[in-house]
Amino acid sequence: MSEVLVVVDHVDGAIRKPTLELLALAKRLGEPSAVLFGGSDVASAATEKLKAFGAEKIYVIDDAEIKGYLVAPKAEALQQLVEKTSPAAVLFVSGYEGKEVAARLAIKIGSGLITDAVDVEDGGVTTQSVFAGNFTVKAKVTHGTPLITVKPNSTSPVEEAGAGAVEEFAVTISDSAKKAQIVASQPRQASGRPELTEAAIVVSGGRGTGGDFTPIEGLADALGAAVGASRAAVDSGWMPHTFQVGQTGKTVSPQLYVANGISGAIQHRAGMQTSKTIVAVNKDEEAPIFELVDFGVVGDLHAVLPAATEQINQR
Numbered sequence: 375m376s377e378v379l380v381v382v383d384h385v386d387g388a389i390r391k392p393t394l395e396l397l398a399l400a401k402r403l404g405e406p407s408a409v410l411f412g413g414s415d416v417a418s419a420a421t422e423k424l425k426a427f428g429a430e431k432i433y434v435i436d437d438a439e440i441k442g443y444l445v446a447p448k449a450e451a452l453q454q455l456v457e458k459t460s461p462a463a464v465l466f467v468s469g470y471e472g473k474e475v476a477a478r479l480a481i482k483i484g485s486g487l488i489t490d491a492v493d494v495e496d497g498g499v500t501t502q503s504v505f506a507g508n509f510t511v512k513a514k515v516t517h518g519t520p521l522i523t524v525k526p527n528s529t530s531p532v533e534e535a536g537a538g539a540v541e542e543f544a545v546t547i548s549d550s551a552k553k554a555q556i557v558a559s560q561p562r563q564a565s566g567r568p569e570l571t572e573a574a575i576v577v578s579g580g581r582g583t584g585g586d587f588t589p590i591e592g593l594a595d596a597l598g599a600a601v602g603a604s605r606a607a608v609d610s611g612w613m614p615h616t617f618q619v620g621q622t623g624k625t626v627s628p629q630l631y632v633a634n635g636i637s638g639a640i641q642h643r644a645g646m647q648t649s650k651t652i653v654a655v656n657k658d659e660e661a662p663i664f665e666l667v668d669f670g671v672v673g674d675l676h677a678v679l680p681a682a683t684e685q686i687n688q689r
């Protein structure tokens with residue numbers, strides 16, 4: 375069976391959930407092999423988890439030559455690995471970096487690329503949800519090694535151990551790939567809340583908050599949830615874009631999504647409509663979000679949320 379390369383997304387060796395989802399999808403196409411950029415410190419933290427979620431092989435690429443630069447060296451390293459292993463496909467997490475590395479690799483190896491897939495079937499047929507979920511496109515790469523970026527939360531990770539054989543893969547990075555260097559980077563602000571795309575519960579706020587996210591954050595903390603926002607809230611400068619849920623933000627698929635002061639525009643739905651249970655609080659009983667919900671509260675979020683938070687905190 376051919377191997378399928380999964381490019382690992384991690385923070386200092388902590389594997390992010392979307393990578394585990396990719397391992398589950400890779401099993402449909404062949405034998406999953408993880409590709410991990412990082413030194414020995416990172417590798418030791420990461421390999422057990424990759425193995426536990428199905429990696430048969432783990433290629434560790436020492437990032438001493440790669441760290442500190444933008445994405446070009448990674449694409450060059452992957453080109454060398456693809457040329458050596460001739461995989462059935464290469465899967466990336468759909469994100470700024472994943473998509474750029476995949477695009478550069480596609481040009482280098484002359485392969486077809488599919489971005490933002492939400493499913494990958496046996497045989498390499500992908501599903502994309504486009505125009506805010508109005509159309510579903512089935513597509514397949516017809517030339518070269520299929521390169522596919524997959525949106526987080528497209529499937530669930532499967533804890534089924536693989537062989538997890540670690541192999542160090544030496545790469546040679548050219549000077550031309552090192553033309554753009556990172557000169558400063560700001561650490562992510564630790565909020566103590568789960569990552570938006572990985573959270574089991576998401577509590578979101580929209581224009582109806584009037585810019586005051588205190589009730590949203592209060593309920594989120596009572597439930598151990600991540601905070602999300604509509605584009606209206608982001609465009610108003612109330613929350614950073616990293617919090618935006620929707621067509622031009624993040625796609626979430628938690629067990630519980632609580633939409634507060636959000637009307638339910640199609641572009642917002644595109645990012646949350648696959649949530650398992652949807653609750654909305656909106657003062658307008660005609661708001662379109664109520665067409666989608668399992669449980670709706672017609673009321674002012676500034677009254678409903680503090681009352682709900684208080685009840686939850688008392689338990």
Ligand code: FAD
Nearest residue numbers: 580581582604605606620621622623635636637642657675
């Ligand atoms: P509104 O539509 O203004 O709704 C506010 C709601 O709050 C209303 O239903 C109102 O009844 C309710 N409300 C007001 N006060 C209260 C209160 N005190 N208590 C309870 N309820 C209250 N949007 C996204 O969210 N994500 C995207 O990724 C996204 N991408 C887009 C991409 C494109 C190309 C375009 C054209 C648009 C996109 N949008 C996106 C914008 C989208 O069309 C909507 O404009 C946006 O989602 C509206 O945000 P909202 O629901 O917070 O605001």
